[in-house]
Amino acid sequence: QAQLAESGGGSVQAGGSLRLSCTAPRNVYRSYCVAWFRQAPGKEREGVAASFPEAATRVYADWAKGRFTLSQENAKNSLYLQMNSLKSEDTALYYCAARVYYGGRCSLFPSDYEVWGQGTQVTVSS
Numbered sequence: 001q002a003q004l005a006e007s008g009g010g011s012v013q014a015g016g017s018l019r020l021s022c023t024a025p026r027n028v029y030r031s032y033c034v035a036w037f038r039q040a041p042g043k044e045r046e047g048v049a050a051s052f053p054e055a056a057t058r059v060y061a062d063w064a065k066g067r068f069t070l071s072q073e074n075a076k077n078s079l080y081l082q083m084n085s086l087k088s089e090d091t092a093l094y095y096c097a098a099r100v101y102y103g104g105r106c107s108l109f110p111s112d113y114e115v116w117g118q119g120t121q122v123t124v125s126s
Contacts, residue, residue, distance in 0.1 A: 002028045002115045004096045009120030012086055020081040020120060022096030029072065029079070030054060033099050033106030035113060036070075036081045038092035038122075047108025048094070051079055053101050061108055088126040093119040 008020040020036070028034060035050035048068060049060045055072045069082045083090065097113035099106075 002032065002098050004028075004034075004098060004115060004117035006094065006096045006117045006120040008080075009094060009122045011123040011125065014086060014088055014124055014126045016086050016124070017082070017084045018086065018122060020083070020094055020096075020122070022079045022081075022117065023077055024079070024096075024098065026074070026077050028098055029074070029077070031101060032115075033101050033113075034079050035097050035106065035108060037095045037097055037108075037110055037113075038090075039095070039119075040089075040092040043092075045095070045110045047110065049081065050106040050108055052106050057106075059106060059108065083122070086122075086124045088124050090122060091124050092122060094122050095119045 005023045036048040039045040049070050058070045067085050071080045096117040098115045099113045
């Protein structure tokens with residue numbers, strides 16, 4: 001089973017930026033949907049963005065469009081989530097997750113994903 005590791009979280013002032021990294025075996029990016037989710041205290045886990053195998057397509061939550069961007073660096077087996085113009089409501093534990101791609105769409109529903117990282121905390125202060 002694939003193993004995922006997140007890094008890059010931290011504390012930042014509102015308006016600042018952070019880049020999160022998800023590292024996984026190379027085969028994950030060939031055959032899996034890989035997505036970022038987040039969960040704030042007292043709230044349900046929600047999808048942020050997802051990448052199709054080989055980064056063929058990316059999907060974003062509506063609220064993330066324009067502020068958050070996925071990118072991939074194959075040499076480092078990493079999928080990055082660049083987060084700009086951060087707001088206090090972006091404070092959450094951010095997770096990387098993956099599921100085998102069977103065709104169709106890579107969703108942003110947490111229940112669709114089989115493998116999860118431990119999460120990395122992002123705290124945005126106003």
